[in-house]
Each structure stands twice: as structure tokens, then as C-alpha cells.
Amino acid sequence: MGSGDVPVLNLDRLRELMFASAGGTAASPFDTHPYLVVQAVSGDQADADKLAAWLRTQPCPVIGIAGEGSDPAVLTACDLVLDSFAELDAIAANIRRAPLAAMTLVQVLRVTAGMPLAQALVVESLAYSTLQGGPEFAAWSRANPPAPHGVAAEDGPPVLIARAGEHLDIRLNRPRNRNPMSVEMRDALVEALQLVVADETIRGARVSGVGACFSSGGELREFGTAPDPASAHAVRSLRLPAAVLIRCADRVAFHLHSACIGAGIELPAFAVRITAARNAFLQLPEIRFGLIPGAGGCVSLPQRIGRQRTAYLALSARRINAATALEWGLVDEIVD
Structure with a gap:
């Protein structure tokens, strides 16, 4: 399921990406889609904590789509969470136009959390x-x-x-x-x-x-x-x-x-x-x-x-x- 041309990943697909990248990078500012979009619905609970930790290391914005049965650990790891697909296309387009700025933004927000x-x-x-x-x-x-x-x-x-x-x-x-x-x-x-x-x-x-x-x-x-x-x-x-x-x-x-x-x-x-x-x-x-x-x-x-x-x-x-x-x-x- 997705919105326009934006690919949306469930936890099974994320798990495949994590293993395929050997726990490294699944998306970068130089990719066609310089972001990850996650829909962590029920039935995809296994290894959620490990996936959440991996998502926090990604050098790109991680966008969560909330829904019934969403895994809280995965959603907490996302850089932003949308309640629906309504705004996904516009946000993804902004990221594609300025992928380096988008990457830098989420990295700064992650690293400064709790910092003096x-x-x-x-x-x-x-x-x-x-x-x-x-x-x-x-x-x-x-x-x-x-x-x-x-x-x-x-x-x-x-x-x-x-x-x-x-x-x-x-x-x-x-x-x-x-x-x-x-x-x-x-x-x-x-x-x-x-x-x-x-x-x-x-x-x-x-x-x-x-x-x-x-x-x-x-x-x-x-x-x-x-x-x-x-x-x-x-x-x-x-x-x-x-x-x-x-x-x-x-x-x-x-x-x-x-x-x-x-x-x-x-x-x-x-x-x-x-x-x-x-x-x-x-x-x-x-x-x-x-x-x-x-x-x-x-x-x-x-x-x-x-x-x-x-x-x-x-x-x-x-x-x-x-x-x-x-x-x-x-x-x-x-x-x-």
C-alpha cells in the first residue's frame, strides 16, 4: 500500500532491507527515494525493537504511518509520524527536492535530543x-x-x-x-x-x-x-x-x-x-x-x-x- 509514487514498507519488508544491508543503510540522500516510509501494522511485531534501533541509524528521514495495531517501538523510532497518507506525497516531494537538508534536519534532531x-x-x-x-x-x-x-x-x-x-x-x-x-x-x-x-x-x-x-x-x-x-x-x-x-x-x-x-x-x-x-x-x-x-x-x-x-x-x-x-x-x- 502506498501514496502516489511513494513506496510504503511493512515490518517484514523492513526486516529484509535490514538483513540485506547487513544492518547498514537502506536509503540515502542520493537515492531516488531519499527516505523510508513505514507502516508497522499488526502481524508484523517480531524483532520490532531491533528494527526500531536500526531505523534510528538511517541517514535519511524515516516517516511512520500510524494505524490500528501499529507497533509503538517502531513509530517512536520514526522521525515523523502521519495519521494518514494525505500529506505523504507533499512531504516526500519536499524531501526529494532537498534530500541533503532533509537528512541533516533529522540527524540534528536525533543527536540533540536531551543535549544541553x-x-x-x-x-x-x-x-x-x-x-x-x-x-x-x-x-x-x-x-x-x-x-x-x-x-x-x-x-x-x-x-x-x-x-x-x-x-x-x-x-x-x-x-x-x-x-x-x-x-x-x-x-x-x-x-x-x-x-x-x-x-x-x-x-x-x-x-x-x-x-x-x-x-x-x-x-x-x-x-x-x-x-x-x-x-x-x-x-x-x-x-x-x-x-x-x-x-x-x-x-x-x-x-x-x-x-x-x-x-x-x-x-x-x-x-x-x-x-x-x-x-x-x-x-x-x-x-x-x-x-x-x-x-x-x-x-x-x-x-x-x-x-x-x-x-x-x-x-x-x-x-x-x-x-x-x-x-x-x-x-x-x-x-x-
Whole structure:
């Protein structure tokens, strides 16, 4: 049974692949189908634990299809689990378009599970830098060359800061450009969060956005302007808002509205509390650029919604609304 041209494997077929590969690799980013799709239905229970351990070593996304009698050990080993075949074709197509990014994503999510946050951010950054030097991002960059001159000039500082007693209000302030995480926004946000870290009399900080949306994510017109991937990793090591936020996250809340894309949800997911307007929608689109979430999302989202739902969001590039985000625990409350 399958969906379109996507082959779906039961446990018997997986067992054959495991033995045929001598416990090695059954699929790779260089294959026609750079993923494994597993339907572990009843009657296929033998050696399930051994198969689950083998699936965790595969250098490709492992997609589980849940159903009555599915083996829990095998489904837990999968990188993402779908309740039906409805979205399988679209996710498989995304993986085929960017198999290296898809592989890197699931590997990062696997290896950083349970890792201290600061160390996990280093792993994410190294993986992101690797993909910045890869063919998938290069192809996207050729079709979308850097255009930093196209960023509309706006008055005032990129981040507005106001203090009232023990509370600090931080607002992203590039509404004409939809509050992208540009270089100037990144640096200003780092400084604002460093203030929270340094001043323990600030009992609570609230981050929100001015204008039509909270944040449209990374400033795409600046993508590809780093001199080289190694230098880009060095800059993230020095100026990553997430690395500062994790040091004061228990005192920081975010309020989201309308578009919260890429960094626009990756960073808030670290905070102790997230509220969202009913019109908020959240998305991880990086697979379309041949990249993975690089603003901390491979670390922050699993803390809230788990590894499998994070992989689902990243590989599907699907938008979810505030109600779904609340149901999953990605936001804590919807407010009008």
C-alpha cells in the first residue's frame, strides 16, 4: 500500500532491507527515494525493537504511518509520524527536492535530543553552515540572488525598549519589512536580551512586534551574503539571539500575531510563555531553501512539541494556525 509514487514498507519488508544491508543503510540522500516510509501494522511485531534501533541509524528521514495495531517501538523510532497518507506525497516531494537538508534536519534532531541547550545550538549552527555551502542552497541562491539594497529603509531603532518598574517591553520595529530577522534586527535583539541577562532586577520581559505581523523570519534578501560558511558559523557563535535568550528564558515571554515564520517562532519557542493572537500562523519554510531551521528551532521546538512534530513542520513547510499551535503546546494561550 502506498501514496502516489511513494513506496510504503511493512515490518517484514523492513526486516529484509535490514538483513540485506547487513544492518547498514537502506536509503540515502542520493537515492531516488531519499527516505523510508513505514507502516508497522499488526502481524508484523517480531524483532520490532531491533528494527526500531536500526531505523534510528538511517541517514535519511524515516516517516511512520500510524494505524490500528501499529507497533509503538517502531513509530517512536520514526522521525515523523502521519495519521494518514494525505500529506505523504507533499512531504516526500519536499524531501526529494532537498534530500541533503532533509537528512541533516533529522540527524540534528536525533543527536540533540536531551543535549544541553547551549551545546545543541552549536550543533544546529554547524549543520546549518554545512548546508550553506551545499548544492541545494546554492541552487536556491542562484534563483534568488542576494539583494540587501532592496530592504526598505525605516526610521527609528530596529528594536524598541521601554522599562516600567521591574518589567521590560521589547518590540521588533521594522514593520514596513515585516520585522525580518535581519543583521540589524539580530544585533539589536541580542543587545536587548543581554540587558535582561545582566540586570536581574528585570523580573519579566515581553517581546512583541510592531506592525502587521510579529516576524516574517530571516531576511531573505540578505541570504547568501556571508563570506563563507565557516565565518557564518563564527558570527552565529557570537551574535545568536537564541544563545542569549536561553540564559534568561525563565523571565521572557513573547506575544505573537499574524506571520511568525522561521526565526519568528524558533526564538519565541525558548521562552517561558508564549501568547498568540487568533490571526497568528506559524511556519518553518527552510527546506525550500535547502536549509534547516537555523535560529534555534531545531532546539527550541522539540522542547515544546517533540522531535517528530518539529520534523513534520520542517519537512512539510506547512503553516499551522494559532489553534493548532495551542493544541500542540507551541503557544500557551490565545488572546484577543
